[in-house]
Amino acid sequence: MGAWLDETLTWGHALLFFLWGVILLLVVLGFVTYAIFFERKVIGWMQYRIGPNRVGPWGLLQSVADITKLLIKEDTIPRKADRALFILAPALAYVPAFAVLAVIPYTQKLYFADINVGLLYYVALSGISTIAIILGGWSSNNKYALLGGMRSAAQMISYEVPLVISVVGVVMLSGSLNLRSIADQQGDWFWQWNFLPQIIGFVVFIIAAVSELNRTPFDLPEAESELVAGYHVEYSGFRFAFFMLTEYVYVYAIAALTTVLFLGGWHAPFPFLDWVPGIIWFLLKFTSIVFFLFWIRATLPRIRIDQLMGLGWKVLLPVAILNVFLTAVYMELFVK
Amino acid sequence: MIRTEELLLNVGPQHPSTHGVFRIIVKLDGEVITEATPVMGYLHRGTEKLAEDLNYTQIIPYTDRMDYVSAMTTNYVLCHAVEKMMGLEVPERAEFMRLIVMELQRVASHLVWWGTYLLDIGAMSPFLFAFRDREIIINLFNELCGARLTYNYMRVGGVKWDAPPGWIEQVRDFIPYMEGKLDEYHNLVSGNEIFLARIRGVGRYDAETAINFGLSGANLRSTGVDWDLRKSKPYSLYDRFEFDVPLGRNGDCYDRYNIRLEEVRQSLRILKQAVEQFPGPGDVMGKVPRVIRPPAGELYVGIESPRGEIGCHIVSKGKAEPYRLKFRRPSFVNLQILPKLLVGETMTNLITILGGIDIVVGEVDC
Numbered sequence: 001m002g003a004w005l006d007e008t009l010t011w012g013h014a015l016l017f018f019l020w021g022v023i024l025l026l027v028v029l030g031f032v033t034y035a036i037f038f039e040r041k042v043i044g045w046m047q048y049r050i051g052p053n054r055v056g057p058w059g060l061l062q063s064v065a066d067i068t069k070l071l072i073k074e075d076t077i078p079r080k081a082d083r084a085l086f087i088l089a090p091a092l093a094y095v096p097a098f099a100v101l102a103v104i105p106y107t108q109k110l111y112f113a114d115i116n117v118g119l120l121y122y123v124a125l126s127g128i129s130t131i132a133i134i135l136g137g138w139s140s141n142n143k144y145a146l147l148g149g150m151r152s153a154a155q156m157i158s159y160e161v162p163l164v165i166s167v168v169g170v171v172m173l174s175g176s177l178n179l180r181s182i183a184d185q186q187g188d189w190f191w192q193w194n195f196l197p198q199i200i201g202f203v204v205f206i207i208a209a210v211s212e213l214n215r216t217p218f219d220l221p222e223a224e225s226e227l228v229a230g231y232h233v234e235y236s237g238f239r240f241a242f243f244m245l246t247e248y249v250y251v252y253a254i255a256a257l258t259t260v261l262f263l264g265g266w267h268a269p270f271p272f273l274d275w276v277p278g279i280i281w282f283l284l285k286f287t288s289i290v291f292f293l294f295w296i297r298a299t300l301p302r303i304r305i306d307q308l309m310g311l312g313w314k315v316l317l318p319v320a321i322l323n324v325f326l327t328a329v330y331m332e333l334f335v336k
Numbered sequence: 337m338i339r340t341e342e343l344l345l346n347v348g349p350q351h352p353s354t355h356g357v358f359r360i361i362v363k364l365d366g367e368v369i370t371e372a373t374p375v376m377g378y379l380h381r382g383t384e385k386l387a388e389d390l391n392y393t394q395i396i397p398y399t400d401r402m403d404y405v406s407a408m409t410t411n412y413v414l415c416h417a418v419e420k421m422m423g424l425e426v427p428e429r430a431e432f433m434r435l436i437v438m439e440l441q442r443v444a445s446h447l448v449w450w451g452t453y454l455l456d457i458g459a460m461s462p463f464l465f466a467f468r469d470r471e472i473i474i475n476l477f478n479e480l481c482g483a484r485l486t487y488n489y490m491r492v493g494g495v496k497w498d499a500p501p502g503w504i505e506q507v508r509d510f511i512p513y514m515e516g517k518l519d520e521y522h523n524l525v526s527g528n529e530i531f532l533a534r535i536r537g538v539g540r541y542d543a544e545t546a547i548n549f550g551l552s553g554a555n556l557r558s559t560g561v562d563w564d565l566r567k568s569k570p571y572s573l574y575d576r577f578e579f580d581v582p583l584g585r586n587g588d589c590y591d592r593y594n595i596r597l598e599e600v601r602q603s604l605r606i607l608k609q610a611v612e613q614f615p616g617p618g619d620v621m622g623k624v625p626r627v628i629r630p631p632a633g634e635l636y637v638g639i640e641s642p643r644g645e646i647g648c649h650i651v652s653k654g655k656a657e658p659y660r661l662k663f664r665r666p667s668f669v670n671l672q673i674l675p676k677l678l679v680g681e682t683m684t685n686l687i688t689i690l691g692g693i694d695i696v697v698g699e700v701d702c
Contacts, residue, residue, distance in 0.1 A: 047464040143345050301531045302458025304684045
């Protein structure tokens with residue numbers, strides 16, 4: 001498919017692109033549906049509960065029922081809200097979340113767009129979602145939503161910086177911004193993957209990523225016990241569903257990105273396990289990251305906003321820069 | 337120059353972290369609170385006025401609904417006050433039953449506090465852990481008096497029901513179980529860095545302020561004032577048992593947290609001794625006249641509820657109904673310090689501080 005992107009656009013190609021897009025959309029929607037189910041089950045087990053078990057066998061259709069409910073719910077727009085922005089915000093949040101998935105390579109051959117600046121593309125597009133959250137908070141004309149939106153803006157901006165700088169080390173080691181070649185260059189043995197040589201960068205990346213996802217312990221924008229629901233407090237029905245969808249699509253994106261950048265993508269942990277298809281390894285790593293994200297939600301309390309800012313600017317950013325420096329020194333001394 | 341304005345934010349009465357229908361109007365400068373005005377009374381039911389038309393036995397169910405998280409202690413304070421006024425003798429077995437249910441209730445109440453406080457701070461799981469263990473106590477009460485929340489268990493002169501066969505053994509089995517769970521709670525939560533960062537040094541006040549505001553319970557003891565009515569002015573059978581009163585030093589939310597969890601341990605210690613010394617079969621109801629008519633006069637009795645000093649002031653004219661009945665509700669009194677603590681804090685700390693005071697809105701509004 002990468003080759004087609006370079007050719008002139010014909011109707012046939014456009015149709016193919018469209019079809020691939022639809023397939024990816026279906027995969028993502030399927031993931032979101034069952035990620036929510038999985039999250040509820042995992043947290044349920046951790047809390048001595050059963051989790052959803054009524055709709056369908058083992059509760060498998062619970063998320064489907066929830067989404068159907070949201071779909072047929074009345075769509076309310078507050079009278080004093082800024083109508084145009086209020087309607088725009090959920091869509092604006094979702095589009096970049098979906099668009100960043102284009103550059104994720106799943107195996108050596110299975111990928112959508114093979115862009116040379118794939119990592120940059122990911123980071124740049126995911127920043128747009130912040131605007132959507134501020135818009136949503138602002139246009140709702142609700143004080144809680146405004147506070148949530150403002151918190152979110154502050155949080156996402158201050159965590160995007162360490163997030164980007166933490167992956168610079170990986171980029172330096174592999175000498176490429178192309179996600180496919182970054183994944184490809186990681187070795188056959190699991191200790192050759194980026195997460196061990198880049199352990200500082202990996203830890204910073206995970207912390208910043210959790211914060212970017214607005215998940216516990218960094219779920220301040222929607223801190224339920226303080227701000228009731230944060231920026232989407234006035235949204236209902238399918239517009240609300242879009243915000244939720246965005247969040248889970250970002251879980252998908254971040255889990256996939258972590259797998260590609262730090263966990264060797266589709267590589268098997270040992271060369272003698274190479275006969276197992278790469279996609280299986282990718283999915284295993286991907287699922288463990290998703291599980292990790294759900295796990296900390298059941299474990300940790302929420303951090304305070306000033307502590308969050310302090311952590312971002314005073315700890316993560318210097319550590320990330322130090323990581324870049326150490327990587328540079330290492331490369332100067334040993335790689336050359 | 338950017339023009340900034342203060343934001344007037346209405347927290348409650350429908351808000352997940354005000355623990356009921358309690359409302360605070362806060363003025364926010366960014367995220368910093370410049371002024372806070374609590375508004376109470378959304379759950380006011382006029383218990384004290386209603387009591388003037390009821391006889392003493394009829395008032396007991398109303399006390400259940402005052403502090404609904406700790407109904408046994410509110411039951412007790414009324415019965416105890418009337419008994420003291422009339423000079424009634426309570427059989428030893430009944431007094432033991434009362435003490436056991438009150439200490440179980442203290443454990444249950446602190447468990448509710450612990451779970452909801454961590455829920456406020458953003459940790460979801462402890463809430464379910466706490467309620468799992470509280471459920472055992474609730475089931476014990478259910479077995480005893482058929483109710484899970486509003487027990488209406490005590491009567492003037494004794495208790496309504498004797499312990500069913502095997503009940504005391506169940507309480508005995510519960511004590512080591514709960515001690516294990518308490519260690520588990522400490523393992524899970526107490527050392528968590530985020531949690532410590534959230535509550536250490538938050539909502540600080542000194543002993544003098546605490547006394548001036550009339551605080552009691554863990555809110556007072558967190559400043560280091562050794563004042564627990566079970567020790568300072570022993571009532572019931574508390575002078576027979578050995579237990580410590582945990583004290584804090586700094587008067588912050590962290591101290592209050594530790595004190596409450598330690599109080600659970602001390603309650604279990606009392607329970608252990610009470611179960612051992614539990615007397616053999618006997619009456620659970622003393623000799624009480626058919627119509628309860630305390631002699632004319634006034635009397636104030638205070639006991640230690642999980643939230644602090646709960647008091648009952650009876651003014652009697654020698655009739656079957658009180659002339660005036662006044663409850664000193666610890667939640668209401670402890671809440672008065674809130675506006676002072678909130679100024680200069682962030683919106684997030686509002687929840688931490690309010691949760692740390694441990695109010696029950698039913699008791700605040702009465």
